[in-house]
Amino acid sequence: MPRQLISSGSPFEAQVGYSRAVVQGDWCFVAGTTGADPDTKVMPDDVVAQGRNALVVIGKALEDAGFSFADVVRVTYYITDAAYWDVLGDITGPVFGDIRPAASCVVAGLIKPAMKIEIEVTAFKG
Numbered sequence: 001m002p003r004q005l006i007s008s009g010s011p012f013e014a015q016v017g018y019s020r021a022v023v024q025g026d027w028c029f030v031a032g033t034t035g036a037d038p039d040t041k042v043m044p045d046d047v048v049a050q051g052r053n054a055l056v057v058i059g060k061a062l063e064d065a066g067f068s069f070a071d072v073v074r075v076t077y078y079i080t081d082a083a084y085w086d087v088l089g090d091i092t093g094p095v096f097g098d099i100r101p102a103a104s105c106v107v108a109g110l111i112k113p114a115m116k117i118e119i120e121v122t123a124f125k126g
């Protein structure tokens with residue numbers, strides 16, 4: 001089965017050399033997604049708003065690929081401050097609460113200081 005590349009239209013995809021998502025067979029791999037507003041491209045100050053924005057972009061990528069959040073089997077959260085763990089459930093619970101994919105959370109620096117969270121998912125339909 002041929003590889004399908006999903007673009008969000010970001011100029012960084014071509015510049016850096018990545019796709020928002022890649023579909024290979026029954027798998028969909030969504031790239032790490034930060035929290036800029038998908039319409040205005042403005043990065044909110046709040047980690048909850050950033051997380052919600054990231055999930056909107058991820059949801060659109062999954063949909064464009066023929067998948068949904070219900071197909072997510074793995075999620076990785078990258079946060080820049082361990083204190084954000086305390087509010088992570090406010091962001092992710094409404095989306096993943098019933099799906100309950102395997103998950104990891106890493107505290108790490110991101111490429112821009114304004115970025116507080118990055119989320120990546122893997123989905124499977126089989």
